[in-house]
Amino acid sequence: MDTLPTPGLTAVIGGLDLVGIAVFALTGALLAAKLRQTFVTMAFFALVTGVGGGSVRDLLIGAPVFWVRDPWVAPVCMGVALLAWFTPSRWWDKPVLEWADAAGLGAYAVLGTAKALAYGVTPVPAVLMGVITGCVGGIIRDVLAGRPSILMRPELYVTAAALAAVVCAGGAALGLPNAVVWPIAALAGFGLRGAAIWWRLGLPVYNFQQKDR
Amino acid sequence: MDTLPTPGLTAVIGGLDLVGIAVFALTGALLAAKLRQTFVTMAFFALVTGVGGGSVRDLLIGAPVFWVRDPWVAPVCMGVALLAWFTPSRWWDKPVLEWADAAGLGAYAVLGTAKALAYGVTPVPAVLMGVITGCVGGIIRDVLAGRPSILMRPELYVTAAALAAVVCAGGAALGLPNAVVWPIAALAGFGLRGAAIWWRLGLPVYNFQQKDR
Amino acid sequence: MDTLPTPGLTAVIGGLDLVGIAVFALTGALLAAKLRQTFVTMAFFALVTGVGGGSVRDLLIGAPVFWVRDPWVAPVCMGVALLAWFTPSRWWDKPVLEWADAAGLGAYAVLGTAKALAYGVTPVPAVLMGVITGCVGGIIRDVLAGRPSILMRPELYVTAAALAAVVCAGGAALGLPNAVVWPIAALAGFGLRGAAIWWRLGLPVYNFQQKDR
Numbered sequence: 001m002d003t004l005p006t007p008g009l010t011a012v013i014g015g016l017d018l019v020g021i022a023v024f025a026l027t028g029a030l031l032a033a034k035l036r037q038t039f040v041t042m043a044f045f046a047l048v049t050g051v052g053g054g055s056v057r058d059l060l061i062g063a064p065v066f067w068v069r070d071p072w073v074a075p076v077c078m079g080v081a082l083l084a085w086f087t088p089s090r091w092w093d094k095p096v097l098e099w100a101d102a103a104g105l106g107a108y109a110v111l112g113t114a115k116a117l118a119y120g121v122t123p124v125p126a127v128l129m130g131v132i133t134g135c136v137g138g139i140i141r142d143v144l145a146g147r148p149s150i151l152m153r154p155e156l157y158v159t160a161a162a163l164a165a166v167v168c169a170g171g172a173a174l175g176l177p178n179a180v181v182w183p184i185a186a187l188a189g190f191g192l193r194g195a196a197i198w199w200r201l202g203l204p205v206y207n208f209q210q211k212d213r
Numbered sequence: 214m215d216t217l218p219t220p221g222l223t224a225v226i227g228g229l230d231l232v233g234i235a236v237f238a239l240t241g242a243l244l245a246a247k248l249r250q251t252f253v254t255m256a257f258f259a260l261v262t263g264v265g266g267g268s269v270r271d272l273l274i275g276a277p278v279f280w281v282r283d284p285w286v287a288p289v290c291m292g293v294a295l296l297a298w299f300t301p302s303r304w305w306d307k308p309v310l311e312w313a314d315a316a317g318l319g320a321y322a323v324l325g326t327a328k329a330l331a332y333g334v335t336p337v338p339a340v341l342m343g344v345i346t347g348c349v350g351g352i353i354r355d356v357l358a359g360r361p362s363i364l365m366r367p368e369l370y371v372t373a374a375a376l377a378a379v380v381c382a383g384g385a386a387l388g389l390p391n392a393v394v395w396p397i398a399a400l401a402g403f404g405l406r407g408a409a410i411w412w413r414l415g416l417p418v419y420n421f422q423q424k425d426r
Numbered sequence: 427m428d429t430l431p432t433p434g435l436t437a438v439i440g441g442l443d444l445v446g447i448a449v450f451a452l453t454g455a456l457l458a459a460k461l462r463q464t465f466v467t468m469a470f471f472a473l474v475t476g477v478g479g480g481s482v483r484d485l486l487i488g489a490p491v492f493w494v495r496d497p498w499v500a501p502v503c504m505g506v507a508l509l510a511w512f513t514p515s516r517w518w519d520k521p522v523l524e525w526a527d528a529a530g531l532g533a534y535a536v537l538g539t540a541k542a543l544a545y546g547v548t549p550v551p552a553v554l555m556g557v558i559t560g561c562v563g564g565i566i567r568d569v570l571a572g573r574p575s576i577l578m579r580p581e582l583y584v585t586a587a588a589l590a591a592v593v594c595a596g597g598a599a600l601g602l603p604n605a606v607v608w609p610i611a612a613l614a615g616f617g618l619r620g621a622a623i624w625w626r627l628g629l630p631v632y633n634f635q636q637k638d639r
Contacts, residue, residue, distance in 0.1 A: 038417065040372045041364055047341065055273065060481065060491045065273045068342075071335040078337070122497040124504070128473065129494075143356060143569060144364060151467055151570060159466045205462045251630065253585045254577055260554065268486065278486045281555075284548040291550070356569060357577060 025050030106189030130165025164189025238263030265350030319402030343378025377402025451476030532615030556591025590615025
């Protein structure tokens, strides 16, 4: 580990983390509500969805797992579960939640990439850390719920995280200041995911017939 | 890591670990038997169920993974798989196994919480480490077997682990001696899980109709 | 960690790693193609299948995760995904791929065991690390794809990895030189897996009726 993050960078990273965690935790809790689960399951889903991606990233880059060392992240996830339990689920309309999730996705992908770079990871694995941070919580949530994960749907989801991560790592490689690169990268990811929601964009799928003639 | 565990505490933790591991490993091996799997799969299920929760806990709190550094835990899991392979599965009656699993659940939840606290984790994440230690092995077992996990059933299971973990962390916060708190906490978890088995207690599930009127 | 690997050993381990990674990544990418997924999903499957087993091994033995610290492994997985995307899947005939996978399985199981031993892990857990290195990438791939994992099929697959790992750990315990033990162990695993492919060998499954009379 050549370049350990400075305290200032760590603080910014911590702040960005909370942006994504609460929204992701809410998507987990609401899936549990939809599946008519108990409060305890709801809390477990909120936690796993909120911190799953960041936990896998921290383990892979050899950082202390952020939420285990932070006294606030886990209580926030539990609070989100309480909120989801005591409010009618129609408050959390699908469009509202989808757009909030898109914002969390962009922020989380940038955060994950930046943290990996700060720990001395080279660009390609660092981009993958951004994608993992943005998507793995949702993938674990879907696997636990026994439904096809976001990974298996042709919607642009993982791709939006990849775009944000690539812009972030590219900016860092060009030596541009983080204060410029990070917002642009997060907006790029949010914008692509937003376009996918708005115009129902998807990626082309592997085409057997054309290729296997 | 402010407070590394003392050698004495480590020994106690190691002992408690073995209580849960063999029973959990047996539930894994018997599920593989029920699914008519081979011995190798049975051994894999015994291992994953026995050490899965503790492994995730150790990774998250930054401790060396207990069974990789211990020459006995893995052989015990393999021995349990041999036992399950060579004995008729009716020896392992559902009620007997369920009660043994309940005891393991209580012990494991306390152990996980205590170990996390010993590694300087704050109370809320420490409680979650207790729940993870008690439940994650079974969840991985169920996901690998492709069946709905204990997480998704309304039965009080995760909740019993949560009770044991909360009592353990609460006692530690009040400064009570471990020798008093740990048995009480483990008994509380075992008692709640036992009550759930005996009276078929479950938690209420999220109620759409009532809340979404 | 008593015996840290020497630079020489690390280089050999790195080389063996690449043998398995590209083949495993290809099996992941081709499964995604068969499931008619997008390029991004294909790349994710290639990565997870290629590095999944080695990542879990490195986390469990406390080593830095190999592909996060290596600038080449992740690009190789992305390259394999590109190759799978732009070529007709009939190029990657099932028999060819199965035999290449068998070779990767043997090499990976030996590598995983040797790396664990080099990090001071005792023989039984070290053998399990070999099995994990060989099989866990494929298991994660299958769970993500929502299909029964290699673990649940009676075919000799996990068993072949176990044979290679046992031969490797046994040779080390007898003090034989690695240059002799490693090729023999890898060939033993490859041979058993090859025999299973050729003669469709399987292990016996747990027999209820016979044992439960």
